[in-house]
Amino acid sequence: MSDKPTTIKEIAKILKISVSTVSRALNDHSSIGLTTKMRVKKLAAELNYEPNQKAIQFLQGKSHIIGVILPELSESFFSTAISGIEDVAYKRNYTVLLAQSHDDADREKLLVEKMKTQRVDGLLVSVSKTTSTYEHFEVFKKLNIPVVFFDRIPPIKDIHYVASNLENGTYEAVNFLLKKGHRTIGMINGPTTLVASHERKEGYIKAMISNRLKFDPSLIVSCDLSESGTIEVMNTMLNHRRKPTAIVTFNDYVALFAMRHTRSLELEGIDFVSYANLPIINYMDYTPIASVEQFPYKQGKKAADILIDLINRPKNETGTEQAYFNVVVESELIIPNPK
Amino acid sequence: MSDKPTTIKEIAKILKISVSTVSRALNDHSSIGLTTKMRVKKLAAELNYEPNQKAIQFLQGKSHIIGVILPELSESFFSTAISGIEDVAYKRNYTVLLAQSHDDADREKLLVEKMKTQRVDGLLVSVSKTTSTYEHFEVFKKLNIPVVFFDRIPPIKDIHYVASNLENGTYEAVNFLLKKGHRTIGMINGPTTLVASHERKEGYIKAMISNRLKFDPSLIVSCDLSESGTIEVMNTMLNHRRKPTAIVTFNDYVALFAMRHTRSLELEGIDFVSYANLPIINYMDYTPIASVEQFPYKQGKKAADILIDLINRPKNETGTEQAYFNVVVESELIIPNPK
DNA sequence: TAATTTTGCGCAAACGTTTGCTCACTGGTT
DNA sequence: AACCAGTGAGCAAACGTTTGCGCAAAATTA
Numbered sequence: 169m170s171d172k173p174t175t176i177k178e179i180a181k182i183l184k185i186s187v188s189t190v191s192r193a194l195n196d197h198s199s200i201g202l203t204t205k206m207r208v209k210k211l212a213a214e215l216n217y218e219p220n221q222k223a224i225q226f227l228q229g230k231s232h233i234i235g236v237i238l239p240e241l242s243e244s245f246f247s248t249a250i251s252g253i254e255d256v257a258y259k260r261n262y263t264v265l266l267a268q269s270h271d272d273a274d275r276e277k278l279l280v281e282k283m284k285t286q287r288v289d290g291l292l293v294s295v296s297k298t299t300s301t302y303e304h305f306e307v308f309k310k311l312n313i314p315v316v317f318f319d320r321i322p323p324i325k326d327i328h329y330v331a332s333n334l335e336n337g338t339y340e341a342v343n344f345l346l347k348k349g350h351r352t353i354g355m356i357n358g359p360t361t362l363v364a365s366h367e368r369k370e371g372y373i374k375a376m377i378s379n380r381l382k383f384d385p386s387l388i389v390s391c392d393l394s395e396s397g398t399i400e401v402m403n404t405m406l407n408h409r410r411k412p413t414a415i416v417t418f419n420d421y422v423a424l425f426a427m428r429h430t431r432s433l434e435l436e437g438i439d440f441v442s443y444a445n446l447p448i449i450n451y452m453d454y455t456p457i458a459s460v461e462q463f464p465y466k467q468g469k470k471a472a473d474i475l476i477d478l479i480n481r482p483k484n485e486t487g488t489e490q491a492y493f494n495v496v497v498e499s500e501l502i503i504p505n506p507k
Numbered sequence: 508m509s510d511k512p513t514t515i516k517e518i519a520k521i522l523k524i525s526v527s528t529v530s531r532a533l534n535d536h537s538s539i540g541l542t543t544k545m546r547v548k549k550l551a552a553e554l555n556y557e558p559n560q561k562a563i564q565f566l567q568g569k570s571h572i573i574g575v576i577l578p579e580l581s582e583s584f585f586s587t588a589i590s591g592i593e594d595v596a597y598k599r600n601y602t603v604l605l606a607q608s609h610d611d612a613d614r615e616k617l618l619v620e621k622m623k624t625q626r627v628d629g630l631l632v633s634v635s636k637t638t639s640t641y642e643h644f645e646v647f648k649k650l651n652i653p654v655v656f657f658d659r660i661p662p663i664k665d666i667h668y669v670a671s672n673l674e675n676g677t678y679e680a681v682n683f684l685l686k687k688g689h690r691t692i693g694m695i696n697g698p699t700t701l702v703a704s705h706e707r708k709e710g711y712i713k714a715m716i717s718n719r720l721k722f723d724p725s726l727i728v729s730c731d732l733s734e735s736g737t738i739e740v741m742n743t744m745l746n747h748r749r750k751p752t753a754i755v756t757f758n759d760y761v762a763l764f765a766m767r768h769t770r771s772l773e774l775e776g777i778d779f780v781s782y783a784n785l786p787i788i789n790y791m792d793y794t795p796i797a798s799v800e801q802f803p804y805k806q807g808k809k810a811a812d813i814l815i816d817l818i819n820r821p822k823n824e825t826g827t828e829q830a831y832f833n834v835v836v837e838s839e840l841i842i843p844n845p846k
Numbered sequence: 847t848a849a850t851t852t853t854g855c856g857c858a859a860a861c862g863t864t865t866g867c868t869c870a871c872t873g874g875t876t
Numbered sequence: 877a878a879c880c881a882g883t884g885a886g887c888a889a890a891c892g893t894t895t896g897c898g899c900a901a902a903a904t905t906a
Contacts, residue, residue: 223892562862
């Protein structure tokens with residue numbers, strides 16, 4: 169017993185009606201009588217009937233699967249984002265095919281291929297750090313399979329994406345420090361090539377301007393984000409003719425390195441503000457006094473929603489005048505309750 | 508152009524041969540002449556033909572998808588494990604359908620349902636903390652869909668599982684502390700209901716015995732793993748007539764709480780050993796001096812391998828004499844290089 | 847009562863691929 | 877000349893479901 173799953177055919181045979189009637193009855197089609205519907209549904213329930221998704225997907229040419237390619241699940245940003253993606257997907261009756269590129273461009277390419285052969289209905293991508301060409305995504309455009317990028321956006325035109333804007337979060341952060349009385353605020357920024365670095369800088373400058381303070385470019389330093397790199401720029405900062413009393417760091421790791429360094433120099437009283445990456449920050453003894461939140465869950469959710477909308481949009485008229493979704497999730501300064 | 512993907516039919520029509528010949532040619536069937544094969548393959552390549560997986564899956568009743576249900580991807584154990592799963596899956600031409608239970612038994616149940624309707628070929632599960640009934644997995648047994656549990660194993664019989672054995676890792680840990688000269692070693696253990704707690708305790712006892720030391724049960728305390736709970740049992744320990752000079756903690760969080768507490772009491776010189784959960788431990792100022800590693804990547808890999816083996820095993824003779832895979836991955840003490 | 851509409855259901859095609867059979871050749875052996 | 881084995885290829889069924897179309901019976905209208 170309980171060998172092969174029940175099919176619509178068996179139900180039809182037992183009830184001595186046609187398969188089409190059974191199908192329509194189960195789908196509440198209007199042309200089926202109430203009594204027949206009831207009979208069919210009752211038997212279907214008894215037999216634990218479940219439609220064979222593969223057959224349906226095959227018939228309709230839809231897999232109801234969305235592919236997700238992201239760099240690293242062990243980065244909490246992504247593991248949180250995937251929760252948002254997952255939740256949306258499940259709510260809208262899609263399932264998530266997951267793959268990590270591990271920040272390897274070649275692997276990413278391969279995964280994109282896999283996604284294609286699996287015939288996903290749509291693709292969600294956060295590109296790897298090492299990806300420098302983007303043709304492998306073009307294929308999907310040709311196949312009319314929507315692709316939505318999130319967080320790590322490739323520098324090309326005509327794409328859908330969801331990203332966070334760090335400018336206003338940074339603005340808030342610097343403003344917060346200024347309100348606290350700081351007048352000399354340093355910033356350990358990332359590589360200047362990153363959009364994210366640029367946004368941070370802009371936010372910093374805007375905050376200074378709106379407070380009618382003059383902006384000193386030498387207080388913003390670039391860093392490779394490693395521990396040694398951080399220590400190096402920290403030393404530069406500390407030897408600056410205007411020694412900062414507060415520092416905004418590129419991320420929590422940099423903040424950690426920097427704070428550790430100041431403690432090793434037995435310097436006290438520098439306030440740090442960082443960008444939220446690590447949940448573990450809650451368990452630390454020394455933490456930044458505030459943090460710019462990027463809402464990864466929300467970003468994932470939004471991206472998935474857009475993707476599924478795109479999948480289900482009415483067939484566009486032969487490709488002309490495509491609209492591209494470019495959503496920006498605003499970042500926000502989070503100030504923890506002081507213990 | 509590039510509208511719908513190429514099908515085998517179109518190739519057949521162009522070449523004026525039958526679909527079956529095309530199919531066989533592409534699959535290198537022996538009954539097709541070499542010249543025909545070449546012609547077919549050439550054209551297929553030109554047309555960017557790719558077999559429609561959905562059709563094949565439907566035909567063969569196989570989805571080549573394995574479902575993975577685990578509690579929390581933000582726990583590094585799981586995000587590492589999934590990498591192992593993923594790698595195996597991709598190597599063996601399966602794809603991974605991911606879902607998180609967020610340690611919610613109801614959600615887990617729902618996800619299991621989803622996996623069933625998606626007709627996954629197999630299921631990999633690490634059960635949620637709150638799961639107390641296990642019938643929802645029984646369905647799969649009936650459907651002959653293999654289920655492999657990993658790390659968090661339900662306390663029921665006749666299941667496949669991969670888990671880590673913490674006993675020997677704990678043994679090594681305690682041994683290590685003894686070699687370092689400690690004679691009074693405390694252990695902050697988890698709830699006694701957990702298998703994992705039991706294994707830790709056993710390892711502890713074995714180490715003591717093999718060093719011809721007598722085991723003092725009062726040095727092992729149970730804890731709910733919260734911060735307040737940890738502080739409480741730490742106080743008990745510190746007031747013990749034999750104050751421990753080293754403590755083995757249930758996990759890194761507990762270690763963190765405990766270490767923070769001792770520092771707040773300005774106690775120095777207690778050595779801590781923990782179990783590896785947090786990569787971030789590398790960034791901390793105060794860390795355990797050693798850690799028991801559970802090899803999540805390896806566990807995930809192993810579990811996925813077993814699952815796929817099960818999926819592809821020859822049809823077992825009407826269910827009799829099923830063998831169950833119970834694989835134990837040994838844990839291991841990792842002693843970081845002193846800085 | 848006849849003509850028309852509505853209601854309820856069945857027939858059969860279609861989706862893309864695989865595979866068991868069948869069949870027509872070709873070449874070689876009696 | 878008759879037979880057989882082997883080779884190469886086609887026919888058609890099958891997988892489970894949806895859906896356009898058609899058709900009969902029942903209900904409504906004239």
